[in-house]
Amino acid sequence: MVNKLSAFLYFLLIILFISLNLFAQIENSKWGKADYSYQMPDRFEHRDYSFNEKNPERFVLKSVLNAYWFFISDVDGNNCSFSPTCSHFFLLSVKKTNIIQGSLMFFDRFTRDMDIFGKVDHYPYAQNGHYYDPPSLYMLKKDSINYIPPSVVVKNE
Amino acid sequence: MNKIIFLLIIFCTNSFSQEVRSTQSLNLFSPTNIKKFGDYLFCQHDYLRASIEYEKYLQNSFNDTVSFKIGLANLAMGKFENASNKFLSISQNSVFYNLSRLEYLQANFQTGNYDTYRDLYENLNLNSHYKYFFKARELYSFSFLFTDNPLPQKKIFLNTFPEGEQNKIGEFYSWKSDPPYKSPVTAALLSTVVPGLGKIYTHKYSDGIFAFVTVGILGYLAYADFHANHNFRGWLFSALGAGFYGGNIYGSAASAQIFNAEIKFQFFNDLKNFLEEHNYFVPLINFCK
Numbered sequence: 001m002v003n004k005l006s007a008f009l010y011f012l013l014i015i016l017f018i019s020l021n022l023f024a025q026i027e028n029s030k031w032g033k034a035d036y037s038y039q040m041p042d043r044f045e046h047r048d049y050s051f052n053e054k055n056p057e058r059f060v061l062k063s064v065l066n067a068y069w070f071f072i073s074d075v076d077g078n079n080c081s082f083s084p085t086c087s088h089f090f091l092l093s094v095k096k097t098n099i100i101q102g103s104l105m106f107f108d109r110f111t112r113d114m115d116i117f118g119k120v121d122h123y124p125y126a127q128n129g130h131y132y133d134p135p136s137l138y139m140l141k142k143d144s145i146n147y148i149p150p151s152v153v154v155k156n157e
Numbered sequence: 158m159n160k161i162i163f164l165l166i167i168f169c170t171n172s173f174s175q176e177v178r179s180t181q182s183l184n185l186f187s188p189t190n191i192k193k194f195g196d197y198l199f200c201q202h203d204y205l206r207a208s209i210e211y212e213k214y215l216q217n218s219f220n221d222t223v224s225f226k227i228g229l230a231n232l233a234m235g236k237f238e239n240a241s242n243k244f245l246s247i248s249q250n251s252v253f254y255n256l257s258r259l260e261y262l263q264a265n266f267q268t269g270n271y272d273t274y275r276d277l278y279e280n281l282n283l284n285s286h287y288k289y290f291f292k293a294r295e296l297y298s299f300s301f302l303f304t305d306n307p308l309p310q311k312k313i314f315l316n317t318f319p320e321g322e323q324n325k326i327g328e329f330y331s332w333k334s335d336p337p338y339k340s341p342v343t344a345a346l347l348s349t350v351v352p353g354l355g356k357i358y359t360h361k362y363s364d365g366i367f368a369f370v371t372v373g374i375l376g377y378l379a380y381a382d383f384h385a386n387h388n389f390r391g392w393l394f395s396a397l398g399a400g401f402y403g404g405n406i407y408g409s410a411a412s413a414q415i416f417n418a419e420i421k422f423q424f425f426n427d428l429k430n431f432l433e434e435h436n437y438f439v440p441l442i443n444f445c446k
Contacts, residue, residue, distance in 0.1 A: 107404025108411065111368045118363035138411040140341070147418040 047074065057099045065091055082133045083126035083157070086113055093135040105138050124152040132157065188218050195223070200445035204230035221251040226444060228260060237264045255287040259439045262293055271300040289439050296437060302333050302428055322435060329431070332424055338417045341410035348409040352402055355409025359416040368405040372398055 047069050053059040065087050073087060080086050089109050094102030112119075112133075123131035132154045136144045148154060184190065195210030208230040211223045228243035244261035247253050258281060265274045278297045283290060298317040301308050308314065311330055315323045339359050348355030352372040356365035375398030382391035432438070 101407075103400065104404045104407035105411075107400045108408025109404075111371055111401060111405060111408065112364055114371065115363045115367045118361060122361065137415055138408070140407075140411055140414065142414060142418075145414060145418045147415070147422045149419075149422070 058094060061091065061094055061099070080113070081119065081131055082109070082113060082123075083128055083130035084134065086110055089133070089135055093138070096135055097139060101139075105135060108138065109133070121150055124148040124150055124154050126154055126157055188214055192218075192220075192223065195226075196444070199226055199230060202233070204233045208234075221247055221253055222444075225251075225253040225257055228257065229441070232260065232264060237268045240264050255284050256289070256439065256442075258283055259287075259289055259293055263296065263439055266296050266300065269303070271303045272306075274300050292437065292439050299428070299432065299437065302329055303425065308334055325431065329424075329428060336417075336424070337420065339413040341413040344409040344413040345406050348406045352405050355406070356412055359409065359412040361412055364408075364412070368401070368408075372402050372405065375401060 049066050049069070051059065051062060051066075053062050068087055073085075078085075082089065084092060086106070086109055090102065090106040093105040093109075096102075097105070119131050123133055126132040132148070134157075136146065191210050191214045195207050195214060198204075198207035198210060201207075208227045211227045211230070214220070214223055215227075224243055224247055228240045228247075231237070231240035231243060241261050241264050244257040244264070247257040251257070262274060262277055262281070262283075265277060275297060278293060283293060295317055298309070298314055301314070308330065311327070311334075314330055315327055318326050344355035344358050346355070347358050348368070351369065353365035353367070353369035356362075356368055375394050379391050379394035379398055382388075382394060
């Protein structure tokens with residue numbers, strides 16, 4: 001009887017050790033090292049090639065820009081120093097104003113893009129490291145100007 | 158042996174029950190201890206938990222110091238509405254009455270409700286003999302510099318402030334009464350006459366030079382191509398040149414607006430820094446000595 005009891009107790013002890021071990025395994029996986037990636041976070045501007053434009057001017061513009069993005073820009077790389085890029089700025093400007101005002105805004109942006117000396121002093125940074133320069137600043141509406149000092153990194157673009 | 162083990166267990170259980178009894182007699186959740194814990198958290202700048210403990214304390218007791226401290230804690234956390242409500246709840250009999258009214262006013266100033274601040278200052282029946290009343294009066298004058306309302310006369314305006322600081326505040330007043338804004342129309346006209354000149358007028362010097370060079374080169378190319386009977390290229394460069402010329406006129410007007418927004422931003426920044434540096438706000442009572 002005593003032998004049976006001690007055998008049962010040994011059995012219980014073994015079960016206890018095994019279950020402790022199992023628990024330790026779970027803890028180990030919980031606190032184990034995470035898979036670390038040294039890859040830079042993807043902050044590239046993903047192109048929207050969709051055609052949702054009902055306005056004929058915008059439809060033509062979107063077609064031209066889609067062709068430019070597909071055949072030139074995407075192949076060439078993300079090289080525009082501004083965010084949004086000049087082509088995207090053009091599209092946004094036309095969407096927010098009209099084709100004439102949007103074109104004028106684009107030509108002005110293109111001239112500013114050619115300026116290789118003055119950008120640091122005038123523009124804040126977008127999260128992708130480019131100069132943040134949204135169309136809302138150039139719509140000639142005082143209320144739409146949200147001034148952000150240079151060198152500041154804009155979080156909510 | 159078994160008896161000894163049994164006795165040991167009984168003895169240990171007994172000592173443990175003694176411990177529990179001594180802890181229970183401490184009553185950690187008595188109002189006094191809740192307040193003490195709230196005071197500790199307040200002094201540790203843990204304002205959120207401090208205000209929670211204080212609110213618990215106020216459910217069973219009345220204490221105007223605690224109410225005032227909840228107001229201060231909310232102020233420190235940026236919860237201006239809660240702070241204002243708490244400051245307003247302090248009764249006229251309290252020693253914190255005058256101070257809480259000033260803190261309430263100040264909460265409105267710090268949230269940028271300058272018009273509300275002025276209305277409250279005029280209608281709140283503040284005690285003008287209170288030692289910090291002059292601070293509310295100074296902030297009242299400053300509130301005019303933050304809004305587009307007409308300014309009071311310069312002499313009356315400056316009389317509110319100590320003599321040593323009147324020069325600097327006078328500069329702020331002059332800026333506000335005649336801000337050095339750039340006219341978008343002038344900028345556009347200047348760029349119409351000479352491409353890029355409007356940008357230079359708004360202090361975007363390199364932008365102006367690049368605009369002048371771009372329009373100049375495209376204009377020259379158009380002229381040279383027409384001269385050489387290359388009409389297609391002539392029209393192409395003309396169109397591009399016209400686009401850049403028009404874009405520069407438009408951009409100069411936009412640049413003037415951005416310039417104005419920039420100097421306005423800097424003015425408000427300077428003004429806020431001045432207020433912080435020269436202690437124009439009501440001094441905080443040190444409750445954690």
